[in-house]
Amino acid sequence: MTIQTKFHGELDLDTLTQWTFPKGLPGLEDETAFVLLPIDGNDSFQVMQSVNTPGVALIVANPYTVVSDYSFAIDDPTLELLGIDTQEDLMILSVMSMKAPFESSTINLQAPLIFNIQNHTAKQMILNDTSYSLRTPIGSPAQKGAR
Template sequence: MHIKTKFFGEIELNSEQLWHFPKGIPGFEDEREFVLLPIEGNTMFQVLQSAKVSDIALIVANPYSLVEDYTFDIDEPTIELLDIKLEDDIFVLGVLSLKDPLETSTINLQAPIVFHTLKKTAKQMIINDNKFAVHHIIGSQPSLTKEEA
């Protein structure tokens, strides 16, 4: 299948690359199919691209690699929706808001996206805890870009 993307033009992918969001993403509830795309030369960030609407593309990253003490409990509705049985079957990404300079960019720690690797399903979960910010400044991080290859 071919999809049009916001940052990479038209690309070809197979259906196994699709992630299904049973309830969409807050703000994009009608969008249910997304693909994670790598950013060339950057191992820290990825693009979560809608499979149907090219303009819907979010920059995402592993919040645990950006925030040392980040932790949260997955709520029961998310566990049930994604049918999570084992912690090893999931991974978590956070949505970034990129700014110039890069160190002033932020990550949303209040709404992590939980991915179930075996079922290829995902959900953006809203955390009702003020411990972490919606706009957490990522600061100066080593290895934001991979320049040595």
């Protein structure tokens, strides 16, 4: 089976790891299947591409590369929904908002993407801790509480 993507053209879905978001994403509840695609020449970012809608593609990054002291607790409903038993099962990414110039781009630390790498399920979890921002600047030293 092939899928059409926003940035990578047509791809063979059988060669890609498909991630299932059982409840979709906030604001995109009908989008439950995604793949992570590399960005040529950039190891820091990936494209999280919808399997069903070519125009739905989000740039994502490891938030720990932007904020070294980023820390939060995953709530029990998320752990249960994703079937997470150990920390080794986890991969955390955050959605980027890309801008020109690049230094004015931001990362969403308020709603991390939680992935279970064992069963390929994922969820965007909105944190109750409001000390993290939806739009943390990446061009300057990002600190907890940056708005």
